[in-house]
Amino acid sequence: MSVTRDYTLAAIIGGGALIAAIFWPSAPEDAPEPADPPEETGTLEPDEAEIPEPEPDPEPEPEPDPEPVVLEDWLGDEPFYTPAGELPEGSGSGVETATVYATNMRFPVEVPRAFANTQLWRPGGIHASPPWNQCAEENYDYPWFDNFCETRGWSTPMCPGGTGHQGQDIRPPRCPRSPYGDEDRFWAVAADHGVISGISSHTATLLAEDGTSYLYLHLDPARLDVETGDTVARGERIGVIWNHYGATPTTFHLHFEIRQSVLIGEQIRLTPVPPYTSLIESFERLVRGEDPDGDYPEPY
Amino acid sequence: MPGQRPTLLVATSLSVSILLAMPATALTGQQQAPQPQDTASQTALREQALTRERVLQAMEAQPQSSSVRRIDPGALREALAQRAQGGQQPQDNSVQAQEPEYDAQGRPVAPIDWNTAAVDMRRDMAQMNQDTPATFVPTQPPPRVPPFRNAPPSELARPRLPVLLPLETEPTATRGEEEGGGVDGMMFFASDYFYSASFHRRGIMYQITGSRVIHAVENSAAIAGQYMAMTDAQGQLVTRTEYGQELSFNRYGAAYTLLIACSNPDENAECRDENTIRAFAGRLVVAGGSPEGLPPRNNPRRPR
Numbered sequence: 001m002s003v004t005r006d007y008t009l010a011a012i013i014g015g016g017a018l019i020a021a022i023f024w025p026s027a028p029e030d031a032p033e034p035a036d037p038p039e040e041t042g043t044l045e046p047d048e049a050e051i052p053e054p055e056p057d058p059e060p061e062p063e064p065d066p067e068p069v070v071l072e073d074w075l076g077d078e079p080f081y082t083p084a085g086e087l088p089e090g091s092g093s094g095v096e097t098a099t100v101y102a103t104n105m106r107f108p109v110e111v112p113r114a115f116a117n118t119q120l121w122r123p124g125g126i127h128a129s130p131p132w133n134q135c136a137e138e139n140y141d142y143p144w145f146d147n148f149c150e151t152r153g154w155s156t157p158m159c160p161g162g163t164g165h166q167g168q169d170i171r172p173p174r175c176p177r178s179p180y181g182d183e184d185r186f187w188a189v190a191a192d193h194g195v196i197s198g199i200s201s202h203t204a205t206l207l208a209e210d211g212t213s214y215l216y217l218h219l220d221p222a223r224l225d226v227e228t229g230d231t232v233a234r235g236e237r238i239g240v241i242w243n244h245y246g247a248t249p250t251t252f253h254l255h256f257e258i259r260q261s262v263l264i265g266e267q268i269r270l271t272p273v274p275p276y277t278s279l280i281e282s283f284e285r286l287v288r289g290e291d292p293d294g295d296y297p298e299p300y
Numbered sequence: 301m302p303g304q305r306p307t308l309l310v311a312t313s314l315s316v317s318i319l320l321a322m323p324a325t326a327l328t329g330q331q332q333a334p335q336p337q338d339t340a341s342q343t344a345l346r347e348q349a350l351t352r353e354r355v356l357q358a359m360e361a362q363p364q365s366s367s368v369r370r371i372d373p374g375a376l377r378e379a380l381a382q383r384a385q386g387g388q389q390p391q392d393n394s395v396q397a398q399e400p401e402y403d404a405q406g407r408p409v410a411p412i413d414w415n416t417a418a419v420d421m422r423r424d425m426a427q428m429n430q431d432t433p434a435t436f437v438p439t440q441p442p443p444r445v446p447p448f449r450n451a452p453p454s455e456l457a458r459p460r461l462p463v464l465l466p467l468e469t470e471p472t473a474t475r476g477e478e479e480g481g482g483v484d485g486m487m488f489f490a491s492d493y494f495y496s497a498s499f500h501r502r503g504i505m506y507q508i509t510g511s512r513v514i515h516a517v518e519n520s521a522a523i524a525g526q527y528m529a530m531t532d533a534q535g536q537l538v539t540r541t542e543y544g545q546e547l548s549f550n551r552y553g554a555a556y557t558l559l560i561a562c563s564n565p566d567e568n569a570e571c572r573d574e575n576t577i578r579a580f581a582g583r584l585v586v587a588g589g590s591p592e593g594l595p596p597r598n599n600p601r602r603p604r
Contacts, residue, residue, distance in 0.1 A: 099516065101515065101516060103384065154539055154540040154541065155540070157523070157526050157527040157530045157537065158518075158523060158527070160523075162526055165542075166539075166541060166542070195489050197487070197498055197507065197509070198498035198505050198507045198559075198561070199475070199476060199478070199479055199505070200476050200478075200500070200543065200562060200563070201476065201478055201561075201562065201563035202563065203505075203543050203561050205496075205498075205559075207489055207494075207496050207509070210405060210513070210515075211491070211494040211511050213496075213509060215543075217542060217543060221478045227479060228479060228482075228487055229487055245563070245564050246563040246566070246567045246568075247563075247564065247567055248564060248566070255542060260515035260516060261410075261511045261512070261514060261555045262515060262516045262518050263371060263376055263514055263516070263517045263518065264518045264523075264524045264527045265518075265525075265528055266370065267550040267555070268371075268410050268511075268512070268550060268553075268554070269527065269537075269550060269555050270509060270548050270555040270556065270557035271527075271548065271557075273515075273516065
């Protein structure tokens with residue numbers, strides 16, 4: 001009797017389950033998928049708060065490499081420079097310095113094209129081999145070369161050897177005997193606001209408002225645009241870059257010096273300082289069009 | 301043709317008269333020109349002397365100090381580095397205590413020994429003003445600091461450092477021959493912490509510049525040692541240059557440099573002779589400078 005009752009009860013429960021399985025409403029097909037259960041780490045202690053894993057940062061988009069800016073000088077050539085203090089072999093020992101002594105100088109040549117290099121160890125110079133052609137292509141080409149402290153017999157205590165050239169020689173944009181009629185077109189300009197404190201033949205001294213002195217040599221005495229006592233603005237024309245050196249002409253170039261008062265030991269001394277780094281910085285500023293006094297004529 | 305002859309004669313004689321008169325007129329102009337210049341010269345010299353008296357009083361009013369403050373290179377490097385990074389003078393009190401003075405642009409300036417400068421100036425002025433014996437017949441003009449032609453004599457008081465200028469007996473010109481020769485005297489350019497002056501004689505430009513601004517610090521002990529080793533017993537360093545000679549020294553705490561420049565030193569014996577620039581240095585006297593300087597001036601640039 002009890003066995004029969006058990007079978008009957010089991011049949012009723014099983015039948016009910018079958019009916020429920022057949023008629024229970026099913027979930028719609030477009031219902032969202034249930035969220036994934038949190039991943040089990042197997043190490044979570046029962047009393048630890050459950051901290052959701054932080055969303056991983058999206059992979060940053062790789063920055064495109066900036067287009068390399070190719071600087072172009074006045075005539076479209078790309079300027080480049082050898083390091084300060086690296087003089088051509090055999091021409092002396094330079095000053096390897098990163099110091100920019102004249103930090104906000106206007107490049108002393110009006111247009112953004114000029115060639116800093118030695119006058120003596122290049123074609124046309126007394127230490128070069130013939131033919132002595134100062135207009136040789138290599139003289140009017142990059143890279144620049146430092147020639148502060150280039151070998152001279154003159155005492156220059158700021159030079160490693162105690163003697164040497166006290167400025168930087170800079171050739172004009174083109175050799176003035178080119179077929180372009182350049183003879184009177186390449187101007188040296190004021191490196192800073194100041195006053196023309198003296199002129200002697202081809203030499204002009206500019207005393208800047210910060211006390212720095214700039215010397216310009218080998219200008220054409222007949223084509224100076226200033227007089228002693230003139231107050232000049234940064235970038236203003238001073239004179240035509242020439243080859244004057246008394247009765248004995250030199251090569252066409254500007255000899256440029258910077259004098260500042262420098263603490264040497266326990267005393268300040270007015271002395272020529274290395275100009276090469278200041279020239280590179282000011283030239284780059286001019287080429288990039290970032291010099292506020294960087295007006296110059298168009299190429300021709 | 302015969303009718304034209306009198307006309308031709310008149311024209312010719314007129315032309316000759318004009319040609320003869322031209323040099324005479326020019327000569328008259330040249331002879332008359334020095335007249336006002338001499339008067340201006342005397343006035344300028346008198347005013348310069350008065351200014352010297354005033355600046356000497358100002359120098360002597362400075363408190364006596366037993367020694368001049370020493371420059372601290374480390375503090376200077378810090379000050380210059382801060383300035384290069386866009387700051388002005390350092391706010392660090394310890395640095396300020398060592399280097400309290402800066403120019404208007406925030407550059408450090410070297411301390412000055414005004415007491416010694418005042419003693420030297422009084423001695424120099426006594427030399428300039430010494431009585432001349434009644435029987436003395438001058439064979440050349442007395443030494444004088446050439447009159448300024450571009451600045452009022454009062455500008456002698458502007459630089460806040462002792463102004464060294466030469467006592468000259470020979471004539472000086474404000475400009476070189478290439479610039480037309482200028483006039484008798486010298487050019488003087490005064491600023492608050494530096495100055496410069498220049499004149500010409502026999503194809504040579506003489507220039508002196510003084511400064512107490514500190515632009516940079518030489519970090520190489522070897523270069524510093526070499527520099528000092530090359531100075532002579534008077535602390536002077538003489539160098540030949542591409543344009544002539546240079547002589548530099550430090551006095552009263554300020555830096556001074558003398559230049560002589562000519563067209564080509566190889567062609568001018570006086571220009572390349574070291575004695576020329578040493579003699580120039582030997583003629584220097586304390587002619588101005590004052591601890592407090594002068595009020596700012598309006599100094600417009602010429603139109604471009």
